[in-house]
Amino acid sequence: MNQDARRPDPIPLTVLTGFLGAGKTTLLNRWLRDPALADTVVIVNEFGAVGLDHLLIEAVDEDMVLLGAGCLCCTVRGDLIATLEDLLRKRDNHRIAPFRRVVIETTGLADPAPILHALIYHPYLVLRYRLQGVVTVVDAVNGAATLDAHPEAVRQAAVADRIVLAKADLAGDTGPLRRRLRELNPSAPVDPPDVPAETLLGGFFGLDGKGEDVRAWLGAEAAEAPDGHRQDVNRHDVNRHDASIRAFSLTSDVPVPRAAFEMFLDLLRANHGPKLLRLKGLVALADAPDRPVVVHGVQHVVHAPVTLPAWPDDDRTSRLVLIVHDLDPAFVARLWDAFLGRPRIDGPDAAALTANPLAIPGG
Known part of the structure; x- marks a missing residue:
């Protein structure tokens, strides 16, 4: 038996984030009352501040307690990687029961990008855990003012797979806030808190690659204009205070040469990594077009693509969804087209990019 055959399936992991007072604890308590979340591990930053006391049953050890729904809860002792590794050791050594899922609840002031970075970068953790999604809670009463005043809240909403x-x-009228959240992150559905936990926590990586789950996880269609073309990335809404963050998609109807795709990703992360808040996609490579690859990245780290055995549905279009900060989406689109050999280069840097696609101007 080879090593891949012995390796256990990755454990799905969800990040729950949101600004101070948004309602994360209330949502987490609702999740933990759902029988579907039995055999889940919840990781929180400060145990005493989370308000799960009414769900506690007994201590497991100095770092963990058993919750009423059959879930375990543990604290981050200053190092998320160490906590996740410790959980695996206890699980593998049968010191705790096998768990099926992990939920990480962040502090309200957390920028989620470093957390996602750790989850897709660490060479051992990426073999044992699989980032399933980011759920961000937004307070309907104070959400607009929070987005105005706190860049962390903007990033929390921008990187979400689902917004609660x-x-x-x-x-009162939540329409303006909903429109702003759609502008900030068009690929993330905006849900009420009573959506079933399995819906909020489900996602592409944990649900066998069904077509509808791919579309929900990727959200590429939502990052396109209604007429099917790229959004007008130069459009500016004077009522928005987060115009420096943009979401958009890149597509290709024909398979992408592997070398061109890898060079595109390398150049993007090497030159503009700090500005790349989130990247996720499904891509057909020219040397194996019937086995698409899933790509997932945060800032300057792009996780090694995962090859699927087959396409999840009949749509064979390669699509990447990107959420960027202070980076011109039109430039990224021109770079993508240049590596694909598509004659769509225009703008002030067109001549330089046409002559040398490696000459990336500052974003």
Whole structure:
């Protein structure tokens, strides 16, 4: 038996984030009452501040407690990687029962990018855990003011796979906030808190690659304009305070040469890594077009692509969804087209890019 055959399936992991007072604890408590989340590990930053006391049953050891739904809860002792590794050791040594899922609840002031970076970068953790998605809670009452005042809140919403709009019953018209969240992250559905936990926590990596789950996880269609073309990336809404963050998609109807794809990713992360808040996609490579690869990245780290055995549905279009900060999406689109050999280069840097695609101007 080879090593790959012995390796256990990766454990799906969800990041729950949101600004201070947004309603993360309330949502987490609702999740933990759901029988579907039995055999889940919850990782929190400060145990005493999370408010799970009514769900506690007994201590497992100095770092862990057993919750009423059959879930374990442990604290981050200053190092998320060490906590995740410790969980695996206890699981593998049968010191705790096997768990099926991990939920990480961040502090309200956390920029989620470093957390995602750790989850897709560490060479051992990426073999044992698989990032399933980011759920961000936004307070309907104070959400707009929070987005205005705190860049962490903007990033939390921008990198989300799903957004939960909490306290909508206490707010007035939530339309402007919903529109702003769609502008900030068009690929993330905006859900009410009572959506079933399995819906919020489900995603592409954990649900066998069904077509509808790929579309929900990727959200490429939502990052396109209604007419099917790229969004007008130069459009500016004077009522928005986060115009420096943009979401958009790149597509290709024909398989992409592997070398061109790898060079595109290398140049993007090497030259503009700090500005790349999130990248995810499904790509057909020319040397194996019937076995697409899943790509997932945060800032200057792009996780090694995972090859699927087959396409999840009949749509064979390669699509990448990117969320960037202070980086011109039109430039990234021109770079993509240049590596694909598509004659769509225009703008002030067109001549330089045409002559040398490696000459990336500053974003």
